[in-house]
Structure formats: structure tokens, C-alpha cells
Amino acid sequence: MKARVTVTLKSGILDPQGKAIEGALKSLGVDGIASVRQGKVFDIELAGADKAKAEAALKQAADKLLANTVIENYRVEVLG
Amino acid sequence: MKSAVLVFPGINRERDMARALKLASGNEAAMVWHAETSLPDGTDLVVVPGGFSYGDYLRCGAIAARAPVMDAVRDFAAKGGLVLGVCNGFQILCEAGLLPGVLMRNAGLKFVCKEVHLRVERSNTPFTRGYNAGQVIRVPVAHGEGNYEADEKTLERLEGEGRVLYRYCSPDGTVDEQANINGAAHSIAGIINERGNVLGMMPHPENHVEDIMGCTDGRGLFAGLAAHLDRAA
Numbered sequence: 001m002k003a004r005v006t007v008t009l010k011s012g013i014l015d016p017q018g019k020a021i022e023g024a025l026k027s028l029g030v031d032g033i034a035s036v037r038q039g040k041v042f043d044i045e046l047a048g049a050d051k052a053k054a055e056a057a058l059k060q061a062a063d064k065l066l067a068n069t070v071i072e073n074y075r076v077e078v079l080g
Numbered sequence: 081m082k083s084a085v086l087v088f089p090g091i092n093r094e095r096d097m098a099r100a101l102k103l104a105s106g107n108e109a110a111m112v113w114h115a116e117t118s119l120p121d122g123t124d125l126v127v128v129p130g131g132f133s134y135g136d137y138l139r140c141g142a143i144a145a146r147a148p149v150m151d152a153v154r155d156f157a158a159k160g161g162l163v164l165g166v167c168n169g170f171q172i173l174c175e176a177g178l179l180p181g182v183l184m185r186n187a188g189l190k191f192v193c194k195e196v197h198l199r200v201e202r203s204n205t206p207f208t209r210g211y212n213a214g215q216v217i218r219v220p221v222a223h224g225e226g227n228y229e230a231d232e233k234t235l236e237r238l239e240g241e242g243r244v245l246y247r248y249c250s251p252d253g254t255v256d257e258q259a260n261i262n263g264a265a266h267s268i269a270g271i272i273n274e275r276g277n278v279l280g281m282m283p284h285p286e287n288h289v290e291d292i293m294g295c296t297d298g299r300g301l302f303a304g305l306a307a308h309l310d311r312a313a
Contacts, residue, residue, distance in 0.1 A: 014229070014263075016185045065146060068139055068175065070182050071229070 001046040002079040003058055007067045008039035042066055046078075054078050081105035081309040083125040086153070088114045088144040091131035091168065093284065100286035101127065104302030105310075114147040119156055124309050126153050130167030130222075130284060140183060140225045141171030150176050162206055162305065163278040167223055170270075170280030179273055179280045180238070181230030183223075187263025191224040195295075196261055198269050198283060199249040201242070205272065207279040208245050210304030216253045217297035219283040221261065226282040228264040228271070235265055246270035246281055 009015050015037050022036035044061070046054045058076040067074040083101045085094050098109040109127070110120045119126065133144035144150075150172075157163050157178055165173040173179045186192055195218055200211040211217065230238070238244055246269040250259045260267040262282070270281030285298030 014184060014187070014227075016187060016189050020189060065138070065142065068142070068182060070180075070231075071184070 001049060001051075001054055003044045003046055003054060004077045004079060005042040005044060005058055005062050005066055006039060006075045006077075007042070007062070007072050008074070009037055010071055010073055013071045040066075051078050051080075081107060081125055081306045082120070082122045083107070083109040083127055084112045084119050084123045085109045085127045085129055086114065086149055086169075087111050087129075088131070088133040088147060088172075090133045090135055091129055093130035093167065093286065096284075097127055097129040097166070097286045100289045100298065100302050101125075103289055104299065105306040112149060114144065114149050116149045116152070118152050119149075123156070124161065124312075125305060126156055126161065126163045128153075128163070128165040128169030128172050129286075130169055133168055133172065136225075139175065141168055141173075141175040144168075144172045145175035145177075154178065157273075157278050160275065160277050162309070164207065164305070165278075165280040166284055166286065167221075167226075167282055170282055171225065173278060173280045178278050179271060180234045181228055181271070183225050183282070184227040184229050185225050186223070186227050186261075191222075192226070192261050193220075193222040194261075195220050196269075196283060197249050197251050197253075197259065198246045199253050199255060201245055201247060205245060205276055205279075206305055206308040207270075207272065207301060208304060209308060210300030210302070214253065216249060216251065217285075217300065218251075218288065218295050219285050219298050220287045221283045223262070223282055226262040226264065228268040228282075230265065238268075238271055239266065241274070243272050243274070243276075244268050244270070245272055245279065246283070 062074040288298035
């Protein structure tokens, strides 16, 4: 089973990397960019076929390690 | 003083730290590998040194904070044992939940490697008793992620409880934006936990302890710890 965990900065948290990317996109002349926030994507392969179990394991992975919930939010998707 | 210096893959300041501890106390520090599940008997100070544990993968300090030895450090701290984290060590202690907040990318986006001035905010703690309150010391920093941030409530608590021990300042002790080398909230360079037995700081006092280093302002921290622990022993 394939899954994806997406980790993003909470709103209001300063994101200097996102700001730098935003500046670079603007200087490249890419039209219509209002703002950029950088995050992380984890593509995870799971053993087993139980979707509920997979979601629980992924949530545990995110809470314990993948995200620092002081500054980050995460989203878990089981892609099947 | 019987200190234990934790060693993680990618750490590179452990020997500087061990040398500073030996100078202050006369005792060799034990070097403790991250896979250990206990600390040496009689340990009264645990030091998490600087470097780039696990290549700063995921987030600075995130993987080291989950190493087996950290459970032993958590138990040690819960019993009141003294823990000092410097640079990557500060990041590891935050990630391990032993200190609040987080160290973000420097506001100026650049790695900062230079000498800075710190104002010692209090002298009545084991980590600052070698200094006077208000004293300005000169120590090096070398980090890309030292911008301390926490939510407003946490910052209020840190300030209200006198838990900010070191702040970036100008040579005359002025705390302002210009002296705040990484954009840290409230110019925070070092904080203690609620109980006052865990300190995390970004600057490297261990690199200013001998005349050959050009400055010995870092000695006070280690001398203070040694004095505190020898009196307690």
C-alpha cells in the first residue's frame, strides 16, 4: 500500500526558505505568484492491506518524528 | 563533577566539550554513544554537544532526539540531573521535548560563524553562577538554524519565570535588533526548562576556555557547573 504524508508549516510561522523561493520566482518573471510556503512530502510504502491500520501507523509516524507539531501541520493520505 | 558527553553520528564538537569539562573539573568526561540505553554510574552532568547529527536530516536534531540514549537522558533530567545542550545539542533538547520551542532557519538565511556577545541575565543558576548578572561575555557561534521561536504564551512564561539566561547583545550589553544575529525571539541565545536543570544555548562557550583561543569568557559556565556540583557532592 502506498501512502503520502505532507508536512507544512503552520500559518504565522516564519518561512525564510519559502520567502527566498517566492523572491526567485518573481525575479524569474513567473506571473501571478502571491506567496510561497515550503513543506515536505514523504512517500511511504506500507506492508499489509488494512487501511485503518495504515492510517493509524502513519499518524503515529507523523506525531513521533515526521512533523514537529510545535511549528508544523501534517496530512496523511493512503493512496491504495 | 562527573560528566557524560553524548556522541551521535555527525556530531563534531564533542572533543572540544570534553576538553573544556576536564579543564574546569579535572575529571575526564565519559563519551556516551547514542545507542546506549543508560548513562555511566554517578553521572551528574549530561552534555549534548554541537555538530550536525545525522546531517541535519529531516529537521536539525530531530533524529538524534529519538536515539535510545535520550530516554536515559529524559529519566536523568526528570530526577533533577543537570543537562547542557550547545548548538545542535540545544536543537536536540528542543526536539526531545526537554525544552520548549524550536530553532528555525536564521532570519538572514545565512550560516553565521563568528564571535558574538551575550548578556548573562541571571547569576543564581548552576549554569550562570560563574558570572555576574548583567555581565557581557564573548563567545563564538556557528549555526544556520539558531533562530529561537516559540508561541507568545511560551515566550511570556520564559520571560516571566526568568528562564532566559543568555541573550545576544552588543559589546556594551545592549540588546537590540542589530546584535540579534539570527533573528531569535527576544534575542534568546539560551534558556532553561521549568525546573531549571536543563539549559540549551546556541553559542559555544567550550570554544573560549583557554588563552590560546584568544578569549576565556566561556570558562565561567563550566567553572560554575563544577562549583555547583562539587558543593552538592
